[in-house]
Amino acid sequence: MRILLVEDDPLLADAVARAFSQNAHAVDAVRTGEAADQALAANTYDLVLLDIALPKMDGLEVLRRLRARRSSVPVILITVRDSLEDRIDGLDCGADDYITKPFHLSELEARVRAVVRRAQAGASSDIAHGRLRLDVAGRRLYSDDEPVELSVREFAVAELLLTRAGKVVTKQQILDKLYGWEEGSSSNAVEVFVYRLRKKLEPSGVTVRTIRGMGYLIEKARD
DSSP, X not given: OEEEEEXXXXXXXXXXXXXXXXXXXXXXXXXXXXXXXXXXXXXXXXXXXXXXXXXXXXXXXXXXXXHHTTOOOOEEEEESOOSHHHHHHHHHTTOSEEEESSOOHXXXXXXXXXXXXXXXXXXXXXXXXXXXXXXXXXXXXXXXXXXXXXXXXXXXXXXXXXXXXXXXXXHHHHHHHHOOTTSOOOHHHHHHHHHHXXXXXXXXXXXXXXXXXXXXXXXXXOO
16 A cells, blocks of 8 residues: 655654554655645555645645545544544545544554545455456455465555556556655565566466566456
């Protein structure tokens, strides 16, 4: 999952980013509302953690602009404002949830899981491809209803390739899915994950093709 973290407190931002990165989520962190608005306009995220009191542009304005672009990405507001009116304002602007400072990281992680589950429930949570079935909500891959054991990052690559079956996925797109802006990674890591995934999918008759100079492809399943 790729997360945009918008928080101007460097200590809190570092703690939150580290917690989610340890669970193999890619975290892009920015400290101003203006930077957040630019990041959201230019990139695709699975979740936004958004502080309200931000320099240059407050979080509610960032949220209004995001929803005006018809983006449905889940947003959790993070703020010291805890009055009923503040919570109503945030939800009316399009937030999916609201957490007040100070908070325990375990509570934030639980809220993230709940928001993501609700978002996924609004769409089909299964992707069928030949003998494979990708359970998006449950974060599992099955072959003939038998689980295929994947690491967290291998699952993320499988999800990206299967949701875009028939289309080439570039190495950069995979890196963006797996890692945040500041994490030191390279295309070599992508090659390792694709190699491992390819070996695990071959028994199911699904091939991950390398398109030289472009990226990787799982061909669209035939009827």
